[in-house]
């Protein structure tokens with residue numbers, strides 16, 4: 001089966017001054033259905049890797065194949081379409097649109113799927129019900145708790161049935177009960193066959209993933225089994 005992610009010598013430097021190699025050439029394969037944690041101290045290169053994996057940035061060397069598609073060959077527009085259709089993002093600070101309801105936030109994520117509006121609305125509601133928010137469809141983010149906001153973000157990330165769920169410190173702004181609820185959601189998504197990559201500095205979050213890679217000073221290495 002085609003891996004979801006294949007990195008071949010992927011690297012990112014910044015010209016500076018001073019010049020910085022944020023990510024040294026790295027190889028990584030993530031198979032469909034894997035649950036991978038990426039850990040590393042502050043400044044190690046986690047965000048740099050996240051931006052590359054999320055097609056939000058382009059590498060200075062090496063290749064990234066997503067779902068068998070060589071991303072280096074794509075135009076900016078095709079990269080955006082690929083990102084919109086195949087990657088679901090969950091960020092630490094939720095990134096919801098403040099003046100739109102939960103349902104509208106999830107609806108708006110579907111600009112890249114060509115379903116009719118009624119179907120998109122039905123999908124948005126189903127995604128919100130899936131994360132236990134069927135009763136808060138019309139709520140504005142400001143009226144939701146942090147845990148509820150993150151569950152709206154998860155519904156938004158899922159609504160296009162992405163190949164990859166890319167999560168950046170997803171529990172970083174949550175209390176421990178809400179963090180557990182989000183991690184439980186990730187477990188069930190993993191059980192359903194979703195591919196998850198979770199970037200975190202929290203060992204308790206990483207411990208939930210089946211596999212961990214570590215970044216240190218821009219170098220990626222497979223972590224030993226705990």
Ligand SMILES: Nc1ncnc2c1ncn2[C@@H]1O[C@H](COP(=O)(O)OP(=O)(O)OP(=O)(O)O)[C@@H](O)[C@H]1O
Nearest residue numbers: 014020021022040041042043044045046047048049
């Ligand atoms: N746009 C940029 N220009 C120059 N240097 C950069 C840029 N972005 C990141 N860096 C440098 O690359 C290195 C890796 O940064 P990165 O943000 O990926 O680390 P991180 O592991 O995500 O850190 P944190 O956990 O604190 O967010 C750092 O030395 C950083 O200063």
